[in-house]
Amino acid sequence: MFxxxxxxxxxxxxxxxxxxxxxPENLYGPLRYMIAIGGKRIRPRLCxxxxxxxxxxxxxxxxxxxxxxxxxxxxxxxxDDIMDNSDRRRGQPTVRKKWxxxxxxxxxxxxxxxxxxxxxxxPSEILPAALKLFNExxxxxxxxxxxxxxFEKFSVVTLDEYLKMIGLKTAALIAGSGKxxxxxxxxxxxxxxxxxxxxxxxxIAFQIMDDYLDTFGDPIIFGKNIGGDIVHNKKSWLLxxxxxxxxxxxxxELKRILSMPVDSEENRNAKISRMKELYVALGxxxxxxxxxxxxxxxxxxxxxxxxxxxxQLERLRDYMNSLFNRKR
Amino acid sequence: MFxxxxxxxxxxxxxxxxxxxxxPENLYGPLRYMIAIGGKRIRPRLCxxxxxxxxxxxxxxxxxxxxxxxxxxxxxxxxDDIMDNSDRRRGQPTVRKKWxxxxxxxxxxxxxxxxxxxxxxxPSEILPAALKLFNExxxxxxxxxxxxxxFEKFSVVTLDEYLKMIGLKTAALIAGSGKxxxxxxxxxxxxxxxxxxxxxxxxIAFQIMDDYLDTFGDPIIFGKNIGGDIVHNKKSWLLxxxxxxxxxxxxxELKRILSMPVDSEENRNAKISRMKELYVALGxxxxxxxxxxxxxxxxxxxxxxxxxxxxQLERLRDYMNSLFNRKR
Numbered sequence: 001m002f003x004x005x006x007x008x009x010x011x012x013x014x015x016x017x018x019x020x021x022x023x024p025e026n027l028y029g030p031l032r033y034m035i036a037i038g039g040k041r042i043r044p045r046l047c048x049x050x051x052x053x054x055x056x057x058x059x060x061x062x063x064x065x066x067x068x069x070x071x072x073x074x075x076x077x078x079x080d081d082i083m084d085n086s087d088r089r090r091g092q093p094t095v096r097k098k099w100x101x102x103x104x105x106x107x108x109x110x111x112x113x114x115x116x117x118x119x120x121x122x123p124s125e126i127l128p129a130a131l132k133l134f135n136e137x138x139x140x141x142x143x144x145x146x147x148x149x150x151f152e153k154f155s156v157v158t159l160d161e162y163l164k165m166i167g168l169k170t171a172a173l174i175a176g177s178g179k180x181x182x183x184x185x186x187x188x189x190x191x192x193x194x195x196x197x198x199x200x201x202x203x204i205a206f207q208i209m210d211d212y213l214d215t216f217g218d219p220i221i222f223g224k225n226i227g228g229d230i231v232h233n234k235k236s237w238l239l240x241x242x243x244x245x246x247x248x249x250x251x252x253e254l255k256r257i258l259s260m261p262v263d264s265e266e267n268r269n270a271k272i273s274r275m276k277e278l279y280v281a282l283g284x285x286x287x288x289x290x291x292x293x294x295x296x297x298x299x300x301x302x303x304x305x306x307x308x309x310x311x312q313l314e315r316l317r318d319y320m321n322s323l324f325n326r327k328r
Numbered sequence: 329m330f331x332x333x334x335x336x337x338x339x340x341x342x343x344x345x346x347x348x349x350x351x352p353e354n355l356y357g358p359l360r361y362m363i364a365i366g367g368k369r370i371r372p373r374l375c376x377x378x379x380x381x382x383x384x385x386x387x388x389x390x391x392x393x394x395x396x397x398x399x400x401x402x403x404x405x406x407x408d409d410i411m412d413n414s415d416r417r418r419g420q421p422t423v424r425k426k427w428x429x430x431x432x433x434x435x436x437x438x439x440x441x442x443x444x445x446x447x448x449x450x451p452s453e454i455l456p457a458a459l460k461l462f463n464e465x466x467x468x469x470x471x472x473x474x475x476x477x478x479f480e481k482f483s484v485v486t487l488d489e490y491l492k493m494i495g496l497k498t499a500a501l502i503a504g505s506g507k508x509x510x511x512x513x514x515x516x517x518x519x520x521x522x523x524x525x526x527x528x529x530x531x532i533a534f535q536i537m538d539d540y541l542d543t544f545g546d547p548i549i550f551g552k553n554i555g556g557d558i559v560h561n562k563k564s565w566l567l568x569x570x571x572x573x574x575x576x577x578x579x580x581e582l583k584r585i586l587s588m589p590v591d592s593e594e595n596r597n598a599k600i601s602r603m604k605e606l607y608v609a610l611g612x613x614x615x616x617x618x619x620x621x622x623x624x625x626x627x628x629x630x631x632x633x634x635x636x637x638x639x640q641l642e643r644l645r646d647y648m649n650s651l652f653n654r655k656r
Contacts, residue, residue, distance in 0.1 A: 027474040079437060083430045102411045102477060105433060109407060109440070110470040116444060117463045124456045128448065131459065135445045142438040146355040149430065 001052055001311065004318055011044050014063055015070070020114065030095045030107035031114065034074040037092045042206070042323060043069040043177040049319050050181030050195050053312045062184050064121035065130060069177045071118060072134075075111035076141055078104050083149065112138075126184055133183065137176035144169025151235050162240045163204065171203025194306035195316075198299045202320055205295035209324060211236035212288045215276060227272035231262050237291070241284045253278055296320060329380055329639065332646055339372050342391055343398070348442065358423045358435035359442065362402040365420045370534070370651060371397040371505040377647050378509030378523050381640045390512050392449035393458060397505045399446060400462075403439035404469055406432050411477065440466075454512055461511065465504035472497025479563050490568045491532065499531025522634035523644075526627045530648055533623035537652060539564035540616045543604060555600035559590050565619070566612045573610050581606055624648060 002010075015035055020028040047066040052058070080086075081094040082104050088094065096104040115134075122130040147165040151157045157165075178199035182192045214229045215238055229236040246254050257278065260271040279285055299320060303313060330338075343363055348356040375394040380386070408414075409422040410432050416422065424432040443462075450458040475493040479485045485493075506527035510520045542557045543566055557564040574582050585606065588599040607613055627648060631641060 024471060024474040024478060026478065027471060076437075079433055083433060105407055105411060106470055106474055106477075109404075109436075110467060112437070112440060113463055113466045113470065116459070117467075120456065120459045120463060127455055127459070128452045131444070131448045131455070135441055135448060138441045139438060139445075142434055142441065143352060143355060146352040146434055149434075150352060150354065 007048050011041050014067055026103050027107055027110055031111050037090045041070060043073055043173060046199060047177040047181040049315055050178040051185045054185035054187050060121050061123045064118040065180055068115045068118035071111060072115035075108050078108040122184055129183055133176055133180060137172050140168045140172035156243055157235045157240050159240055166207040170207040171200045174203035175199035191306050194303050197302035201295045201299035205292045206323055208237045208288055208292050211238055216285055230272045230275045231268050233258050237288055238279050238284045241287055242279060242282050245282050335376050339369050342395055354431055355435055355438055359439050365418045369398060371401055371502060374527060375505040375509040377643055378506040379513045382513035382515050388449050389451045392446040393508055396443045396446035399439060400443035403436050406436040450512055457511055461504055461508060465500050468496045468500035484571055485563045485568050487568055494535040498535040499528045502531035503527035519634050522631050525630035529623045529627035533620045534651055536565045536616055536620050539566055544613055558600045558603045559596050561586050565616055566607050569612045569615055570607060570610050
């Protein structure tokens with residue numbers, strides 16, 4: 001097994017040398033741009049980590065499918081940014097902002113095809129299972145995005161609905177990434193499933209942490225403005241928890257905050273600070289952190305009885321810790 | 329080999345019984361809608377016709393990949409209609425019009441994934457080649473759409489540029505459909521390539537015919553208003569031919585017509601009738617028909633030396649004739 005730092009280096013090399021056709025430039029330029037503006041590469045990292053639990057033979061038959069997962073993820077971001085009308089992504093202009101909506105639609109489309117091209121380099125005897133996993137996962141991501149948009153119109157979303165939505169939108173692709181690595185390494189089915197379940201819990205925890213940091217993170221370390229979810233009345237874990245836990249008096253305050261205007265910086269800041277206050281009064285911040293802890297435990301429980309050895313379990317623990325010792 | 333009518337019946341059954349998940353409704357409803365509003369199913373028809381030249385064993389391992397081609401085609405229509413701002417498709421409201429742009433983006437995305445799901449039912453020993461063909465074809469369709477949008481901003485497009493664009497946007501998927509059928513039937517590589525080349529020429533001819541009918545078709549039989557391409561100054565085969573063939577005097581008239589307003593029905597009709605007059609004066613209408621003839625010949629030439637027998641060649645001739653004895 002490689003060291004974590006070696007895995008990170010391989011991944012960095014893969015994405016710095018990834019190439020797309022030069023022409024038509026308006027079609028393929030946005031693909032290069034999306035890969036170049038970076039990201040944490042958490043899906044390929046889990047894929048390669050899971051693969052490496054069983055094999056040290058790192059060649060295109062794992063690296064290309066691994067890249068497929070990130071390329072697919074980037075495609076969904078390009079289209080999500082159109083649907084959400086977003087101008088910024090990872091501190092840079094979104095594709096729709098830098099080019100336009102039509103370019104974002106079509107370059108997103110071709111980016112999803114590029115993901116399938118990369119996936120097609122999986123070993124041919126594994127390809128049917130790998131393609132099935134990829135399709136099921138991709139479908140879930142779309143379903144999650146649809147629920148996310150549907151929820152915008154709901155006045156109340158339950159924690160179960162929220163968990164279902166992020167399970168589809170975020171956790172499934174992380175889970176699928178881990179399973180893809182194990183599958184291509186030829187790991188037994190039981191282990192592949194255990195790693196999927198582990199990845200799913202890690203993914204849920206990751207999204208809750210993301211929601212937590214959006215309100216309670218350090219803006220300098222987090223790398224984006226704090227409070228975006230509050231400004232947009234987004235049904236984040238914190239808001240869903242608050243909707244559930246508020247007394248009738250607090251519920252009235254919550255309703256008032258949700259209807260506060262966001263037309264000036266002053267108004268936005270006032271809304272953010274009043275909502276943060278309410279969250280703290282409700283204990284939503286500490287509840288989020290303990291929910292994340294619960295997911296961590298569930299992630300590890302999923303691996304129990306799978307037959308993985310101590311050294312392999314350590315690697316998966318390291319991966320998980322690397323995601324959560326983050327402030328961004 | 330089946331009769332053409334039997335092939336059509338199989339295809340009709342496939343698409344009337346195709347099913348997508350019931351939920352989320354806003355995600356999968358548009359897929360059912362797009363399949364239900366029909367179309368000529370020319371891609372699956374060629375796929376199954378090509379398959380049936382070599383095999384009578386018709387089961388899911390050919391029918392599902394065959395459906396994948398149509399599902400993929402429908403996905404591209406959903407997204408094209410957003411990019412082109414179109415409200416009508418096959419006499420019905422487009423997905424973006426019936427729902428909205430966001431629904432059209434996301435349901436298009438999931439429809440392309442559904443295409444890959446259907447494709448994944450190809451026999452596992454063929455799957456790597458089938459997936460490669462599908463990816464290459466899908467990529468070409470996107471490249472063609474990009475060129476089509478790029479050309480809108482050009483004042484002049486050459487016939488070569490036009491042919492390259494429709495080769496990617498239209499012909500590649502028809503060619504790929506024929507090749508897919510032959511491939512899954514286990515036909516020799518040389519035959520698969522010959523059928524691809526045949527399908528490519530058929531596809532070019534099909535698009536030129538579409539452009540011809542848009543101006544010179546019978547509106548009742550064609551099923552849509554005549555002159556849409558003229559109203560939108562679309563770089564159709566006729567316009568590209570006219571740009572190339574006009575004398576300096578005719579070029580000035582062409583320029584005048586292109587700048588005519590289309591803000592009322594009267595103005596639109598005036599523009600259409602003046603452009604038709606010019607096309608006829610330039611012989612663009614008969615030139616289009618003889619170009620289509622040339623493609624038909626090239627399509628058949630492509631099959632020469634492939635080793636196909638007379639009865640097989642007849643089937644491919646029947647298929648081609650069925651497309652061009654159309655007035656819609």
